[in-house]
Amino acid sequence: MKIKRVSEHIWSIKSWVLIPIHVWIVEEEDGVTLVDAGMPFLASGILKFINQLDSGPLKRILLTHGHGDHVGALTKILQENNVPVYAHEIEIPFMEGNQLYPRRKKYEKNVAKGIVQPLQSDEQDRLLSVSGLHPILTPGHSPGHVVYYHEEDQVLLAGDLFTSKRGKLHRPMPMFTGDMKEAVKSSVVVEQLNPKQLEVCHGNTVYQPAKQLDEYMKKMESELLKRIG
Secondary structure (H helix, E strand, O other), X not given: OEEEEOOOOEEEEEEEEOEEEEEEEEEEOOXXXXXXXXXXXXXXXXXXXXXXXXXXXXXXXXXXXXXXXHHXXXXXXXXXXXXXXXXXXXXXXXXXXXXXXXXXXXXXXXXXXXXXXXXXXXXXXXXXXXXXXXXXXXXXXXXXXXXXXXXXXXXXXXOOOOEEEOOEEEOOOHHHOOOHHXXXXXXXXXXXXXXXXXXXXXXXOEXXXXXXXXXXXXXXXXXXXXXXX
């Protein structure tokens, strides 16, 4: 397990299962927010680091989506910390096993029913910020995939909206992506926000990602056209 300070308020915890897996710790005045929960074996390391950080208690867990490598440590963490867990309301029935993830043959019961609650929204259905993080719906990799933008640090925690290699944006893993065309469409959030840096679960930091977006989208459009052809 490797720990890295991403920005003033954000830390990443990284481990490997054939590929890198990241979760993020966000420090705020009211305590600590965990973004994604990784694989089950990460639980003890996450809890140990939060204790060592000494920035207050774990206050909440935010999920980008409900795939197993993003929720695996929830059970153990919640045994020691009775905190709320949030995801987009669209995603919850998929992770609870009530709806079938796109392109999957079996229902996935990745979390027990009732553990995860919907992210809060206003009267116009705009998602509300949580502890300095602004959630934005970015469907495609999964139906209710969400990214979290830390406005003060200008860091986008992008989950599986992308992968990255050597500082370059790459497509999300095709095997686990429900709708690649929709995922590519959702990537325009990078242009809208223009973050200083982007963090992904599977890969490393991408700096000034908006400068790469045109090239990425052209490449992906070409790949998608080849598949149709």
